[in-house]
Amino acid sequence: MKTTIAEVGKFVGHEVTIGAWIANKRSSGKIAFLQLRDGTGFIQGVVVKAEVEEEIFQKAKSITQESSLYVSGIVREDERSPFGYELGVTNINVIHESVDYPITPKEHGTEFLMDHRHLWLRSKRQHSVMKIRNEIIRATYEFFNKEGFVKVDPPILTGSAPEGTSELFHTKYFDEDAYLSQSGQLYMEAAAMALGKVFSFGPTFRAEKSKTRRHLIEFWMIEPEMAFYDFEDNLNVQEQYVSYIVQSVLENCSLELKTLGRDTSVLEKIKAPFPRISYDDAISFLHEKGFDEIKWGDDFGSPHETAIAEAYDKPVFITHYPTSLKPFYMQPDATREDVVLCADLIAPEGYGEIIGGSQRIHDAELLKQRLKEHGLEMDAYKWYVQLREYGSVPHSGFGLGLERTVAWMSGVEHVRESIPFPRLLNRLYP
Ligand code: 4AD
Numbered sequence: 049m050k051t052t053i054a055e056v057g058k059f060v061g062h063e064v065t066i067g068a069w070i071a072n073k074r075s076s077g078k079i080a081f082l083q084l085r086d087g088t089g090f091i092q093g094v095v096v097k098a099e100v101e102e103e104i105f106q107k108a109k110s111i112t113q114e115s116s117l118y119v120s121g122i123v124r125e126d127e128r129s130p131f132g133y134e135l136g137v138t139n140i141n142v143i144h145e146s147v148d149y150p151i152t153p154k155e156h157g158t159e160f161l162m163d164h165r166h167l168w169l170r171s172k173r174q175h176s177v178m179k180i181r182n183e184i185i186r187a188t189y190e191f192f193n194k195e196g197f198v199k200v201d202p203p204i205l206t207g208s209a210p211e212g213t214s215e216l217f218h219t220k221y222f223d224e225d226a227y228l229s230q231s232g233q234l235y236m237e238a239a240a241m242a243l244g245k246v247f248s249f250g251p252t253f254r255a256e257k258s259k260t261r262r263h264l265i266e267f268w269m270i271e272p273e274m275a276f277y278d279f280e281d282n283l284n285v286q287e288q289y290v291s292y293i294v295q296s297v298l299e300n301c302s303l304e305l306k307t308l309g310r311d312t313s314v315l316e317k318i319k320a321p322f323p324r325i326s327y328d329d330a331i332s333f334l335h336e337k338g339f340d341e342i343k344w345g346d347d348f349g350s351p352h353e354t355a356i357a358e359a360y361d362k363p364v365f366i367t368h369y370p371t372s373l374k375p376f377y378m379q380p381d382a383t384r385e386d387v388v389l390c391a392d393l394i395a396p397e398g399y400g401e402i403i404g405g406s407q408r409i410h411d412a413e414l415l416k417q418r419l420k421e422h423g424l425e426m427d428a429y430k431w432y433v434q435l436r437e438y439g440s441v442p443h444s445g446f447g448l449g450l451e452r453t454v455a456w457m458s459g460v461e462h463v464r465e466s467i468p469f470p471r472l473l474n475r476l477y478p
């Protein structure tokens with residue numbers, strides 16, 4: 049019976065055939081242990097000299113790392129393996145012999161691994177991170193569909209700059225100028241006026257000259273937008289959504305979390321509601337913690353965010369930032385013109401901001417004034433202003449950065465491991 053590693057549990061006591069690769073191998077005179085992987089999982093194949101034809105035992109002894117093969121064997125339960133099963137190998141057919149695979153079981157430097165990202169993805173650790181990424185995406189669609197949101201796809205080639213003009217990737221669009229999308233938000237606002245509650249999931253691009261463990265040049269964002277939702281409603285959706293994806297990963301990726309050595313007790317605490325702290329109070333808190341240099345009106349750096357996050361065991365919302373720090377589209381607080389109805393959600397354990405969101409300006413005149421103040425060309429935003437001229441309503445939304453969320457849940461240090469082919473400062477290969 050041809051099957052996959054993920055499915056072997058259905059065939060205990062029976063002989064199966066699996067198309068696989070050799071992840072690793074060790075052998076003695078009498079027995080060979082093949083660490084097999086097939087994409088769906090990892091399983092140990094045991095080849096006992098006394099139990100198979102001599103030719104098969106010799107094949108098992110000489111087979112090289114990352115060779116591809118069809119392997120047959122009897123499925124056995126195995127309590128010592130975290131996966132729960134092993135394969136008593138009966139036959140081996142090599143498909144392709146791999147010679148001098150560059151990534152050996154010994155330690156390699158980061159740059160070497162990044163140069164071989166196309167192969168590094170095969171490792172158990174990377175396999176686990178990609179499975180967790182997939183689970184977050186799956187649970188995202190499940191959550192928003194359950195909650196009555198409609199998935200809408202904003203364009204990637206655009207003429208607008210929601211998050212400021214300094215980090216845009218420019219390209220020619222025939223005779224016009226175009227930019228790669230930094231955020232689908234403005235289009236999602238139009239979609240919310242048509243469909244009520246919407247969400248997007250797509251790639252976004254930032255020509256940021258930042259070389260930190262939290263920054264990618266190309267990253268994927270989930271952007272919900274809701275008509276008739278105010279600032280508070282917006283935070284409620286965010287905490288429900290983040291709790292949902294964390295609990296989904298805990299439920300469906302236990303083997304992957306174990307492989308990564310993730311401390312799951314910290315993830316188990318991630319349940320709504322999440323704490324909220326205003327920007328003003330965050331500044332006072334930082335002064336108490338000895339960050340004397342920061343003053344009202346300054347943006348937080350990662351040491352500040354980490355210090356605030358450490359005061360809680362859940363993600364924390366920092367709300368009501370100074371207007372001057374945030375993009376043009378945010379609704380001012382009705383009682384204070386100098387702050388806006390926004391929140392950043394800061395993940396625990398130093399992973400930084402995973403969500404940025406706000407209530408949006410719904411008054412056409414105020415929006416035009418802000419566009420002018422930010423030096424943005426009115427022509428490119430005419431359609432966006434029109435959303436406020438034909439049945440304008442209060443509305444809110446947010447963007448969750450997928451890679452920072454994957455890194456946090458997986459417990460990997462750097463976002464470069466949370467996307468299959470990271471685009472970083474000075475890295476476009478492979
Ligand atoms: O805070 P940002 O810039 O917000 C927006 O783009 C809004 N227009 C979203 C919205 O309201 N619809 O980005 C949102 C999130 C951040 O919190 C962070 O998680 C992630 O996107 N992010 C990055 N992730 C990796 N590398 C980068 N360079 C990132 N920049 C932002």
Ligand code: MG
Nearest residue numbers: 392401403404
């Ligand atoms: Mg932000």
